[in-house]
Amino acid sequence: xxxxxxxxxxxxxxxxxxxxxxxxxxxxxxxxxxxxxxxxxxxxxxxxxxxxxxxxxxxxxxxxxxxxxxxxxxxxxxxxxxxxxxxxxxxxxxxxxxxxxxxxxxxxxxxx
Amino acid sequence: xxxxxxxxxxxxxxxxxxxxxxxxxxxxxxxxxxxxxxxxxxxxxxxxxxxxxxxxxxxxxxxxxxxxxxxxxxxxxxxxxxxxxxxxxxxxxxxxxxxxxxxxxxxxxxxxxx
Numbered sequence: 467x468x469x470x471x472x473x474x475x476x477x478x479x480x481x482x483x484x485x486x487x488x489x490x491x492x493x494x495x496x497x498x499x500x501x502x503x504x505x506x507x508x509x510x511x512x513x514x515x516x517x518x519x520x521x522x523x524x525x526x527x528x529x530x531x532x533x534x535x536x537x538x539x540x541x542x543x544x545x546x547x548x549x550x551x552x553x554x555x556x557x558x559x560x561x562x563x564x565x566x567x568x569x570x571x572x573x574x575x576x577x578x
Numbered sequence: 579x580x581x582x583x584x585x586x587x588x589x590x591x592x593x594x595x596x597x598x599x600x601x602x603x604x605x606x607x608x609x610x611x612x613x614x615x616x617x618x619x620x621x622x623x624x625x626x627x628x629x630x631x632x633x634x635x636x637x638x639x640x641x642x643x644x645x646x647x648x649x650x651x652x653x654x655x656x657x658x659x660x661x662x663x664x665x666x667x668x669x670x671x672x673x674x675x676x677x678x679x680x681x682x683x684x685x686x687x688x689x690x691x692x
Binding site: 507570 | 609619668672679682684685
């Protein structure tokens with residue numbers, strides 16, 4: 467079946483450094499990808515998305531890269547801040563469907 | 579005010595009890611979803627509704643039922659709660675159409691079944 471994985475369970479970075487969080491997916495027909503941030507005790511919060519016809523998209527301090535050849539997705543956070551501490555996970559949608567497969571997430575810890 | 583609200587935020591109940599979790603949204607979205615989140619697992623879809631008269635089972639619907647009372651309201655029921663239904667439950671909404679299908683989540687309900 468479809469899967470989303472290869473998250474590191476935990477990533478620790480120094481405040482001010484850049485963070486890179488990765489996600490791999492199995493369905494080559496996936497057409498839409500979302501990164502969510504989930505803080506403790508809260509619901510997942512939309513960060514940034516990308517469609518399969520793009521390979522890079524930038525937001526405020528965040529960049530998502532999509533490599534369809536190897537079915538890999540990454541989230542880059544520039545100048546990581548303490549408020550970025552959370553679990554980050556990707557959601558991958560099959561082409562033409564409503565259905566998402568969600569990754570298990572990487573817990574980002576920002577060290578002062 | 580939050581766009582997607584869930585009540586209650588926390589609930590402790592006993593095996594065999596009937597429980598209802600409620601979700602309301604002010605985003606004006608047609609589509610609503612119920613997910614559960616367990617430690618170490620990705621979100622799993624329980625039920626989804628594309629409009630008031632369209633309700634569908636997700637991948638783990640056994641033991642659950644839903645009701646779409648209005649465009650803005652979608653409730654999840656556990657008819658007879660069991661301990662392995664202890665989890666975080668999230669409601670989500672999205673706009674109609676595959677090109678605008680970003681899902682937005684509520685704050686969650688932490689359910690404990692003793």
